[in-house]
Amino acid sequence: MFHLRLLVPPALTAAVCQALAENPGVAHVVLVRGAAVRPAGDLVEADVVREVTDELVDELLGLGLDAGAVTGQDLALARSEQARVAERATPGESADSVVWQQVQERADDESVPSGTFLAFLSIAVLLAAIGVVLDSPITIVGAMVVGPEFGPLAAISIGLVLRRWALVRRAALTLVLGFPAAVAVTALASWLATGVHLIAPVDLDISHQTDFIYRIGPFSFIVALLAGAAGMLSMTTGKSAALVGVFISVTTVPAAGYVAVGSVLHHWGPVGGAALQLAINLVGIVAAAVATLLVVRWVDVRRHRRLQERAVRR
Structure with missing residues (x-):
């Protein structure tokens, strides 16, 4: 209730x-x-x-x-x-x-390009870069959980379905500002780390357990679609616990981390793959979230019609 x-x-x-x-x-x-x-x-x-x-x-x-x-x-x-x-x-x-008033309120909150969002995203991308250098999937998973990027992606999807274009623009701006800023911070930290010999190009040569970040395949898009659908269901039904699984499923933050550290260490081939992985995940999440929201809205409209018909019969 x-x-x-x-x-x-x-x-x-x-x-x-x-x-x-x-x-x-x-x-x-x-x-x-x-x-x-x-x-x-x-x-x-x-x-x-x-x-x-x-x-x-x-x-x-x-x-x-x-x-x-x-x-x-x-x-x-x-x-x-x-x-x-x-x-x-x-x-x-x-x-x-679905309480649509609640969904819209949450989307408004998640779409703002706040300092807290930029801080969390930067920390997540830094953790992902460390996970890449250490070839540590556990660290990568931690970075995924910390990443706050699903909020603006969900806000974009809600704005598209409800035709709230100002919300779409604001959420898109949050991502456009957030990811480049986080990558820049991580690249700077990586460059400083090379200066004190904490990392070197050879570290990426032996990163075999994290090569899923830049290896593109059919499942890259499929996972993004499933994560987007699950994330939107979580937001509309209030099942927030499912969002943790969504964060761990997608490869947005790890891809951004690889782009940052890989660019500094001149691993341009994998950097291109990681950048493409990031784009695929962003597009897939929004596409699936929009489709899920349309289905949920259609079901909700039908339910409201049944409720109104029952009220008329009374």
Whole structure:
């Protein structure tokens, strides 16, 4: 279930409470008059079945609630007879439902080219470069987990499906700034390391366990597609644990790390392969994420139609 927290101007309280009472997907409602300080008004809280959250929020905003405030979060526990009644009254499964308002909010957050994003990406690419030099798959996996690049890729996909072009441009800018900056930082660190004899060209000659980074094959694109699909399902359904597997699956950060250290050590052939690997993964992830989001949206639209038809029959 989903918990809604509403700060309601007093003039709208009656209409908001009526909308909540008439929606069969609303399980619990709490009203505390005069509790809201900024903006001033009444506090209304409701536990709502995920399947009806989007249309309910749209309805509340249509009443003028944007003059107050609407916040929400997933509920980890909801045990009551009212909750069971609300679940039975709505078609579909909560685990399959999507709160599109939440998805868009997360996409907006992930698309910003922040200093934190650049720092995490730079650290991840540095770790990947060290893994390449040490021929250490474990270090490469660690770099994959640290990398934050899926957020902007998901934001691009969401922007394309929802036709939010400003979101697409902002997320693309984050990647365009992030990867070159991270590669530049790693290349500089690699150049400094050669000066103190920490690394040498021969280190890449014996890197056999990490040659998957620059060896391109059919599975390079297939893995990117599967990772993009899994990542988008994770974002839309709130199953965040699956994102760790997505991070480990794709070869974006390792490829960027190889491009940086390989360029400094003049391994131009593998550098070209790593750059192509990076491009293949980026394109594959976005393509699969867009396709997955379109399917999820189609299913969600059909479910909402069934819900509306059931409401009309009542």
